[in-house]
Amino acid sequence: MATLSSNIVDPAPLSGIEGAKRLAAWTAVDRHIKPEHKIIGIGSGSTVPYVVERIVAQGKEVNKDRVFLPTGFQSKELIVKGGLTLADIDQYTELDVTIDGADEVDPELNCIKGGGACQLREKVLAEAAETFIVVADYRKNSHLLGTAWKQGVPIEVSPFAYAPLLNALLSPNKLGAKSAKLRMSPSGGKAGPVVTDNGNFVIDAVFSESEYKNPKEILVKLKLVTGVVEVGLFCGMAKVAYFGNEDGSVTALFASGRTELIGKSEEILPAKAQEN
Ligand SMILES: O=C(CO)[C@H](O)[C@H](O)COP(=O)(O)O
Structure with missing residues (x-):
């Protein structure tokens, strides 16, 4: 692990599925969690820890006047352990951005969610957000729901x-x-x-x-x-879905139907993290 500054740590590179999850998560944070975004929803699942990791890497200065709303026990722990400020939907009924994982996503960005049984809170925070972003590895990028995620x-x-x-x-x-x-x-x-x-x-x-x-x-x-x-069907909610690919690229699917292939760029290198 390399240290980028006193409080920013560049985590060890990951490959395979975990690497793909992290690429998607980091790309989404870099593109959608900007300094002006103060009220942020954090989803659930195994991809979301990389979202929090990347937000923490933006530094204490930018995070000090942000609040983070969890979609369940797991994300609450991630927020607290990341040293971020925890808040709830009772206090903040409108969010700037929510980022969450998905079990399967079709070309129209309809998603199956709830593999972690958090779909109620996830949907509330997705609906209350101005921008809802999905992050996943390539296995979730599907031509038809029910083909990749077969458990229903x-x-x-x-x-x-x-x-x-x-x-x-x-x-x-x-x-x-x-x-x-x-x-x-x-x-x-x-x-x-x-x-x-x-x-x-x-x-x-x-x-x-x-x-x-x-x-x-x-x-x-x-x-x-x-x-x-x-x-656990999220229809017409996501603005963009980012899928980390095996080759280190990221596929972005937009609600408009546009697809973008993001190469292995500096954009998603740890050194891009904002230092204090
Ligand atoms: O909907 C969810 C939990 O209810 C998760 O976002 C979904 O299961 C995806 O999880 P992972 O990132 O582990 O693939």
Whole structure:
């Protein structure tokens, strides 16, 4: 590890998937977290630590009058451990920028999110932000939802309503999912279902290819079911999605439909970090 200044550390280079995640995250921070941005939403997942890493590397001076809103327990820890100022949506209802990961993104920037069961808070902070940016590795860049992320659309549901929702999902004449199951804690974790930061359960529901072509229709029909708290389909929300590629480049997909290939440039080298 090289030290760039007294408080900026240039982390060791990463390769493979982790390197791709970091490239996407750093590119997004360099392009969208500017000194004038003061209220920033931090998403959840394994790509987001690189977002925080890059924000911290911008230096104490620029970060001292910023606040950071977390989308869950994990991002709260990242903010606190990064020495950044934690805040909540009750205090700041309008954010400048939110950056978050995604499980899968289609060419129209519709996203499946909620692999980490944080989709409710993630969507609140995405919606409240002037700019919502997605960061991911190349595996998430997909031509059609449901092809790369096969475990289904995460649906946060009130525990009281999970059984009727599951039944409706599995009934061909109701919600007609191909499959649906209550997400359980992994072995070695708590016995029983995954419980979200909001005390709810998660059902993962797989839909047919024809349905994934219209993710907004899936979203609307699920949100009309009583007991559904939030659906991990983010449609028409992201301004840009950055995907780190295996070769060290980054693909940017814009909501306008434009695609940009960002080469291995100085733009994403650690030395570009702002020093105090
Ligand atoms: O939606 C999420 C959590 O609810 C995450 O953003 C999503 O699962 C992506 O995570 P990762 O960066 O680990 O691929």
